Amino acid sequence: MNPISRRRALGLAGGVALAGASGALTFGAPAGAATAWRTLGVVTANIGRANLSQRKTAITAVRNALRLTGPEDLPLVGWQEIGEGDGDTKEKGWINGQFGPRYRNVHLSDGGHRVPISVPRVYDVLGTDVTPVHEGRAGVSPNRVISEVLLAANDDAALQFAVLNTHFVAGAFNGKTDPEEAWRRDRWARHFDILHDRIASWNGRGYPVIWTGDTNRDPMPKLFPAKETRAFASGIDQIGWLQGTNGVQIKLLRRKVVPMDVDGHDARVAVLQLRRA
Secondary structure, three states: OOOOOHHHHHHHHOOOOOOOOOOOOOOOOOOOOOOOOEEEEEEEEEOOOOOHHHHHHHHHHHHOOOOOOHHHOOOEEEEEOOOOOOOOOHHHHHHHHHOOOOEEEEOOOOOOOOOOEEEEOOEEEEEEEEEEEEOOEOOOEOOEEEEEEEEEEOOEEEEEEEEEEEEOOOOOOOOOOOOOHHHHHHHHHHHHHHHHHHHHHHHHOOOOEEEEEEOOOOOOOOOOOOOOEEOOOOOOEEEEEEOOOOOEEEEEEEEEEEEEEEOOEEEEEEEEEEEEO
16 A cells, blocks of 8 residues: 555544534633643553453553542553553453543443553543554554544643554664565554644644653654644653643653563553643
């Protein structure tokens, strides 16, 4: 398959209907005075395909990543490799168990099931989307998608932001060459372009955008060199964000790493603070 153009990528990215798009995507006018900062822990966690006996413990470690108190002790999680190559559905059950009534586990049972997003219920889900990126290839990679949600604080409906989560194809930048190298590089580049376009689509409507994912490239180029902030300067597991124009501000409070002992991945945590200016 030939590489797709930016125009075609934009068309593909818009091919899945956004829930609630007719009314939920407007944001309220900012208040005259800034609101207090609120804390949001954001986690990117690749559960992996090795050390399968460690998966439940790893998911529990992600749930306890913040160890704060009250509503702030509810991390927002972008997952990768859920049910991918494990031959069972246990990961889905463990996520539903650990991230239960106080969460919405978005995209866990649809086309984004490999890269779902666990959203604490202190945020309302205004809209969801799953954007196809590329088809898979047997023995090389599954198909890849971008999971997306639009969120609003349930005690402040005007505090709205988008969250995107994804997982790039492996092997394109691992320093090794195999017969599928050209295919891997092409699909990685396509993924980068479509993720860029999806973030730009949300950001162009005024929303701050937080993205999580396993990029399978280190160093990972910034999607928006002049605008994007990253929690971590290196590593393939990344958390980044762009400020919006709807009055919501984001800043980094601290970062940490949570050992998971699965497949060489540890969970990465960015403890962010949000407010309306």
